[in-house]
Amino acid sequence: MNKVFYRSLLPILLGILIGGASFYPFTYTNPISMSLIGGIKRNQWVTHFDLSMKDQNPWLRNYIAFIGLLGSIRPEVIYFEAMNDDDGKILSGENDYILRGIPPKSRYWSFVIYDYENSQIDPFEETVANSFRSTIKDNGEYEIILTANPEKYSGKQIINHGSNNFTIIMRIYGPNLKYYEDKNSIPVGRIKKVSPHG
Amino acid sequence: MGNWIIKFLGTAILIHGLLIWTGPEIVMRKLDRDLEAAKIFESECGERWVDGIFYINPSCLSNKQSARKPNPDFLYFLIPYDLSNGDLFVSTPVPPNDRYWSIHAHNRNTDAFYRITNTEINGKRFEFLITKNKNKTSNIPIAYATSKKGVILNRLVMKDFSEYESLDIFRRSTFREYR
Numbered sequence: 001m002n003k004v005f006y007r008s009l010l011p012i013l014l015g016i017l018i019g020g021a022s023f024y025p026f027t028y029t030n031p032i033s034m035s036l037i038g039g040i041k042r043n044q045w046v047t048h049f050d051l052s053m054k055d056q057n058p059w060l061r062n063y064i065a066f067i068g069l070l071g072s073i074r075p076e077v078i079y080f081e082a083m084n085d086d087d088g089k090i091l092s093g094e095n096d097y098i099l100r101g102i103p104p105k106s107r108y109w110s111f112v113i114y115d116y117e118n119s120q121i122d123p124f125e126e127t128v129a130n131s132f133r134s135t136i137k138d139n140g141e142y143e144i145i146l147t148a149n150p151e152k153y154s155g156k157q158i159i160n161h162g163s164n165n166f167t168i169i170m171r172i173y174g175p176n177l178k179y180y181e182d183k184n185s186i187p188v189g190r191i192k193k194v195s196p197h198g
Numbered sequence: 199m200g201n202w203i204i205k206f207l208g209t210a211i212l213i214h215g216l217l218i219w220t221g222p223e224i225v226m227r228k229l230d231r232d233l234e235a236a237k238i239f240e241s242e243c244g245e246r247w248v249d250g251i252f253y254i255n256p257s258c259l260s261n262k263q264s265a266r267k268p269n270p271d272f273l274y275f276l277i278p279y280d281l282s283n284g285d286l287f288v289s290t291p292v293p294p295n296d297r298y299w300s301i302h303a304h305n306r307n308t309d310a311f312y313r314i315t316n317t318e319i320n321g322k323r324f325e326f327l328i329t330k331n332k333n334k335t336s337n338i339p340i341a342y343a344t345s346k347k348g349v350i351l352n353r354l355v356m357k358d359f360s361e362y363e364s365l366d367i368f369r370r371s372t373f374r375e376y377r
Contacts, residue, residue, distance in 0.1 A: 007201075007202065008205070010202075011202045011203070011205035011206035011209065012205055012206075012209045014206050014209075014210075015205065015206045015207070015208065015209025015210040015212075015213065016209055016210075016213050018206075018210040018213075018214075019209060019210040019211070019212065019213025019214040019216075019217070020213055020214075020217065022210065022214050023213075023214055023217040023218060023221070026218065026221070027221070052302075052304070052308065052309060052310045053309065053310065054309045054311070056309070058218050058219060059218055061221075061222055061307065061308060061309070062217075062218045062221035062222060064308070065221055065222040065224075065225040065226075065308050066221065066225060066266065067266050067267060068266045068267040069225055069226075069229065069266055069308065070302065070304050070308060070310075070349065070351050071310075072300065072302060072310075072313070072353070073302065073310045073313055076300055076302075076313055076315060107298050107317075108298045108355055110269065110271055112267075112269060112270060112271075114267050118266040118267050119266075119267075120267075120268065120270065124256060124257070124270040125270060125359055127270060128269075128270045128271055130271055132357040132358065133357075133358065169267060171269060173298045173300075173355075174298060174315065174317070
């Protein structure tokens with residue numbers, strides 16, 4: 001009995017376990033899925049130009065189904081996602097950050113944060129900054145504070161992470177079509193940690 | 199030992215491939231269940247199902263597992279369809295070009311097979327047909343689906359959250375029927 005188990009059942013059981021475990025990273029945003037699916041990287045930001053299209057690879061199709069079902073397709077939108085600051089550290093609900101950059105050429109752009117379970121953070125109205133409501137500074141850049149303490153930054157454009165660890169998505173709707181030819185021309189934001197709050 | 203490794207690797211690859219292949223269908227089934235559950239009226243979510251169209255209220259999205267990473271700026275509506283009932287005709291209002299608006303049609307495997315945005319449309323309404331019949335012709339745009347079941351998704355941007363009520367009325371003049 002032991003011989004049968006070790007020779008036949010054990011490799012199959014281990015195979016099922018490893019097969020399932022290797023699937024799991026493709027169901028949420030994490031460094032493994034972000035590096036393995038392929039995709040286009042700009043600093044800490046990752047995007048996929050083939051998202052939701054029929055020629056996308058099956059891992060990307062599965063990943064998008066789990067993290068953002070029914071995504072828009074090229075050339076409607078470019079989604080950029082980041083889970084690290086400029087120093088490569090995970091975006092933590094313990095910290096405040098400044099997000100700065102040149103607005104992309106597009107019909108509409110936004111930044112929205114989500115928790116690690118791919119869900120909205122409430123109050124959801126405070127988790128978004130966009131081209132309609134963001135002011136552009138004299139140097140041509142937006143400046144958005146990511147914090148759980150909006151009262152510390154009176155008069156600033158705020159995204160409230162509510163002390164949740166988070167990922168951030170930049171959506172560029174109706175993007176300049178040249179962005180698809182030259183990824184380096186897409187202006188992505190810089191995310192700098194300000195200070196631990198408390 | 200060689201046999202053992204072959205059994206182990208073969209099973210692992212098979213299970214991984216099976217899960218990757220069926221993952222989108224698993225999520226679509228969850229969406230089906232969430233849409234069915236949303237037929238129960240909840241006052242804070244408003245009238246969500248009207249004549250086969252599901253109007254999504256942003257404040258009722260966060261507790262739905264199938265609604266991953268929705269954009270809080272958007273008003274969405276969904277039209278799940280089954281072309282066993284015939285071709286699907288859709289008529290929906292289109293806002294001016296200063297406001298982003300789009301329609302996507304997705305197959306059951308989640309791939310989008312049709313998309314259009316308001317800068318590509320002249321007029322205040324957009325009418326189109328979804329069919330599986332490749333030989334179908336019509337005087338309105340046709341989206342050719344490759345699966346019987348699927349979903350149409352509309353995105354309408356709110357420049358400010360105070361626009362919710364007026365844009366909610368606007369989008370609800372959408373109409374769909376099987377022909």
